[in-house]
Amino acid sequence: MLDVSQEEITDGPIGRVLLLLAAPLVAQNLVYVANALIDTFWLGRVSEDAVAAVGLSLPIQSLLGATVVVAAVGTQILVAQRVGSDDEAGARRVAVNGSLVALAITVAVAVPVVLFAEELVAALGADPTLAATTATYLAIVIAVLPVGAVGDTVENCFTAYGDTRAVLHVSVASVLVNLVAAPVLIFGVGPVPELGVAGAALGTVLAGIVGLTHILAYAGGIYRDSFRLTREAFVLDVSALREVVSVGLPLGGQRGVSELVRVLVVSLVAIAGGAAGVAAYTVGARVATLAIVPALGMQQAAQSMIGQNLGADEPGRARRTTTVGTGIVVTGFLALGAVQFFFAGAITDLLAPDLTATGRELSVLYLQLLAVTYWGLGGTYTLLAGFNGASRTRTSFVADAVKYWGIRFPIAVAAVPTTATFGAFGVAIAPGLGWGVEAVFWAVAVSNVVGFLGLGAYFYYTTRQGMFVNAAERAGGGASDDGAATGDD
Template identity: 30%
Template sequence: MVFNKITEAIRNRFKSQEDLDLTGGPVGKNLFYLSLPVIVINLLQTMYNLADTFWLGQYSNNALEAVTFAFPVVFFLISLGMGLAVAGSVLVAQNEGKGNSKRRDYAASQTVMFSALASVAIGGLGFFLISDFVPLLGASGTVAASASSYLEVMSVGLFSLFGFLVFQSLMRGYGDTVTPMILMLATVILNIIIDPMFIFGFWIIPEMGVTGAAIATILARTLSLIVGIAILFKGTHGIQISLAQMKPNFKFFKKMIAIGVPASGEQTGRSLSVNALVAVVGTLFAGTVVSGYGIAVRIFSMVFLPAAAVGRGVESMTGQNIGAENYDRAEETARFGAKWTFIILTGLGVLTFIFAYPISNIFTKDPEIAAVSAEFLRYVSFSFGFIGVLRSYNGSFRGAGKTLTAAAISIATLGLIRLPIAYFGAINIGTKGLWIAFFISNVAGAAIAYLWYQKGTWRGKSQEKDRQKGEVAEEAEGFSETITGIAEKTLKILPFR
């Protein structure tokens, strides 16, 4: 009863899918109400990581160092199958835009089935390879053992971690970001409560340290997955999946793969870059720098949540508008998202620069670790706005089904720009080389995404030709009106009228 009242109160503060028309009405208003719950979801997701970081920071510096090595590996495992969730979101959005609810529900059912199979396979593979992979990142001794234990638990529970992300993606493609937000809120509250119990021990629960943090996260995520799947089967929030529609359709799977593999490539490339950077930090620097870097990355990920959320909002709006063949509105959505995330994140960057040390100091009792984290944040803070530009245009590419383009931009930004600069910078000028690499890559990525978008290839060849024909027609019409106007004025002043 209390939960229902809280849920109703939250829904009254946000716009539901029924209140939004993603293919009509003001672009800014619809994008805002679609993205706002995603911002909250991403914030809550980050609170998962921050809760682990906070409690493990109180537990020991070795525990904090262990999860610094572990978090990127979890991201990598999820990234391997994340393309299926993106493909499901795009296909749901485009069929929703077309008004084809049967194809929408079928796409959702197939996505759930293939994603479940992928998560089990990836989780099993990860479980057996973790112990060999962690030392490659630079971890050793008790830190490597703790990181491996954490990752083994997360690999076993990958089905739950990935399952809820699929639920979010499908609901977002439909245009409902409020329901996943409410479910995420309840799950995070549960995780925050039980996290210290499993880390430090409580009553019949033994002290488990780093492993306990992983167990708490998996338990909370399993609950969220159960509720999310129940919502999809009941169909009370738009999308309705069914067992009958989950019979493997490999022709449909091929279509998902065409969209999903590049999207997985984008996420995997991003995670490989993160892992490679952790390896650079872990190999070239001491534990203090590793821990400080880990804290800074958590804070860094929380600061640009608006960019990630708007990018997902742009993705859904682009998908639905392309399904409805509203190409100009899709383009307007991307421009609006890029402009306002740049402004908002630049403001957040200024605040981060000013309060970098006090924010970092919250997550550790060691002033040296806090100082490393603060230095990182100050170097990258004024590039935050460019992350918004990159995420908005990449979101539009994904919504249009051009996931290969989005992947190419992300991999170029992180793998070809950030990583080499970070490595050679770290060797030559120390930690400052790492921080400078983040700044340069953020600016360069935004520039690449913007210039690529201006080519209009996201529309597809036929739509781009139609757009160019339309522009020529508009110019010809304007020229004709100008000539007619001149002629009329000339006739008025001629003596032989």
């Protein structure tokens, strides 16, 4: 029912095809986020400090996840363009070499992080007890970062090809493992000892290993024969390696600049709000991650669809895919935000019932501020899909640099007490304005809206300058006559 042919991707109704492609990806991402929420759910029944420990590690994990993006998304964009231009052999070679890039980069960053996890976490300014617990969780999860990186890269090849159901199946298998493993390892059942936070990390590790095994089985043609890695594809191709890095590096930089700010912001939260503030920020971050799943699924689907249409010399259709996808997401997120706004208290009680009164109050406030800005956050993902699909990945880097460093971080610094000096990872900043941890929550909300409006204006400008026409020419086709006449229309 959700199968989409390559002909439909380049010639079918845009809205319908986007939704069909995105549906399994949305479900897959929901499963992925549910996998992350499992830790918060069970640890929320251990203690506030346990929730805060995982929350403190999240921005560091996401920062390191920038290395995964380089290969995973760079490979997806290039595979989609080659599939659109009927270069199946080239698509497979890119997939193999993209996986090699993923493995090399993530091994290089995972080893030192595992070895110096405690020092890394302590640099955030957390108290020694919280830092030690967080370091344990972080070291275990990052030890298998290369496994997840290779798995994500291969999964993205299926997405680029249009087989999004395979990705969903893999994610379901992974979350089922964690669903069982997490409570058993956290609380201890039978001969399994009670491991607490370390048990939550081990459950996540087991889920990642199962996911990689499953997607490699798909790539070997065991379950179905859509995108398949044949023996001929396993060739070291230096030009493909360079191309993956060239396209993916700005996207890794984009993730890096945004996640570095998140790391610093968590440090601000720890200073201004203590354990209660970090726990509230963690609840909000987890829920927001769940809320943006539809936008992320639409972005992934749109990038593949845009890439294939550019490879097939359809620049106008690539542009319309971006605008239609953005319209769908913004409309849906207005409704989603309204639901979260009115049920913020119930959401907090469900995820972390053992929060203190202060922690609960802060969590409700943050959830409500996020809710009224979801439309801007979600719309940004689909606008960036347009630039990424056209290989204009540097735009994503610049957009996030402005959003996070130019807007979010300067506002968030106001949270620091006037009597304290903020410092993390060797960064020292003068005392803040003493506005409290609430200033951090407002910083996130304001940057979501301003970032979307600015990016939307730039998208309009670049499309009128022929961005998609030029991208189609680079992808292997000549610009169509109607596209050349009116920019991308």
